[in-house]
Amino acid sequence: MPMETTQTPQSDPAELESRDMMLNIGPAHPAMHGIVRIVAKLEGEQIREAEVEIGYLHRGFEKMSEVVDYNGVIPYTDRLNYVSPLINNMGYCMTVEKLLGIEVPERCHYVRVILSEISRISDHLTCIGASAMELGAFTVFLYMIKAREYLWELVEQVTGARLTVTYCRVGGVKADLPDDFVEPCRKAFEETRKVIAESHGLLTRNRIFVDRMSGTGVISSEDAISYGITGPFLRATGTDYDVRKDCPYAVYDRLPFDVPVGSCGDNMDRYLVRMEEMEQSMRIVEAALRDIPGGPVLVNPETGRPIPAAEMVDLAKVGDIGAISGGCAVTGPTLEGSGRAQHASIAADEKRVFMPPKEDTYGNIEGLMQQFKLVMFGHGIQPPQGEVYFPVEGANGELGFYLVSDGARCAYRVRVRPPCFAIMSALPKLLIGDMIADMVPTFGSVNMIGGELDR
């Protein structure tokens, strides 16, 4: 009689005990660029389900914007996407300008475009550098941060700050570009191009990098659109939607640039699209610096006698208006570029919106009153009632501001459409089916910025 043998479960791989494992990643994890929590259900190393939890950096931007005046919101916008704050500044200010129905001078448009493209480069450098670092390429990270440093020095030279710049104003910008901007900009771009070439050499054909990036985090163009994904993430899938080309604002319709697109929508494509966009952004800045109209109005030796600002105040106090009217003051570094000589080219011609040149504030009662009417509590810009939506191309995609005004001195409702919110909502779709290790490059290519995601 043959003995009945029981099959041992170990002998048949199909009968191995398999259990799903829950893995909690974050909220604070070294491979996460911000504070976000992903709860993944794993089968072996494969992600079966994923749930993304956000909101850890919520600071009530939209609520705060309803209680401060229109210019007071600008510092808050710096803290949305804090890697490219100048684009947020520009988006918000252009939305208020659309509501007010005012147009800024052409030079101001160029200045804003130049700085927002520089910000875009620094954003892409940070994104690629950080995600390369997470894949072990620490050298690339250091190179890219070095290049970002050159760009931030440019930003610092113009705005006086590196991170929270608060550079744009409703109806203009804080100050004109410094006189010697073109040369440092050329040098910074030279260095940036060197870094991009080096990074291409280190990454683009690197076996380890390509193996981990290509074929992971794939999303189709239709899916990306249905989730509302825009920006480099959408362009990597092959759809060439770019706000700068399709709904041009400022002077983008006059500047030459191409919109790079990918073909399969995986991490590698997103990396390549971002690398090419940096080159295109530099192309925009170079063309803008070439075409920018009406440079700083030079001081007229007959009428404009630059005198120290403090001396100007003293002259005004004793009523010696003749000595200072029409004169230009030598301003301190914080006010540089916002004096009378540059004022006309950076500010909209609307007294109820933009501050007077400092010479007028110091020198005559009209200027002083204009300044006070704008900055004193209870005063400020008063737009008509209305609602507007205005999109700009942020570093991560369409950054839109929706503004409702009830005619009071502060906005009735400010809504930001944060570009990475849409991408994060599609994150489970990107992760499911991939290995747990693929989460790192996929999440890196999302370029999640907590400030704009959670507001």
Next chain:
Amino acid sequence: MKTSPLIESVTDRFPDAVLASHTYRGDATVVLGRKSLLKVAQFLKEDPAFEMNFLMDLTAVDYSAFGKRATPAFFASSGVAVKPSPQIPDEDPWPGPPAESRFAVVYHFFSTAHKHRLRLVVPVEEGDAEVDSLIPLWPGANWLEREVWDMFGINFTGHPDLKRILMYQEFEGHPLRKDYPVNRRQPLIGPVN
């Protein structure tokens, strides 16, 4: 009064659903009864003349304090509101809040094929704050609707998982409602699990 062709074709197609429409600063806006939202949204997505493949943004406005906000100071600005410059066309003034209702859910659509945008505004009553979910048409509406529920307490019929997104689960109230004081503090509680 100038209307855009987009508004005209929506009004022609759904004469009963459209409550009002306007074009302010070039933004075409249609105010819609909430019952026909799904129908109109589907039409906007599929009609070849619209092809609104993007649901760009979904948000809400609490109009309960509109025009009633206390002046911030005794000497509140006596200045005149800024008038737009003559170059900016403004023949079509903003007609004001959409309806008597407290809330308005605001949808922004965009078409990559035609490069046009359209705003849908759906007024919602306070006692019956509920609209249809757009998730069947755009999965991206999921998080956006969660955010609107979190911030305004507006329900979305058919949403599979309507829970807080930016605030934590124990948070009380809906912070972007106008009756939620800006300086109200609540204890910060960590996640439950």
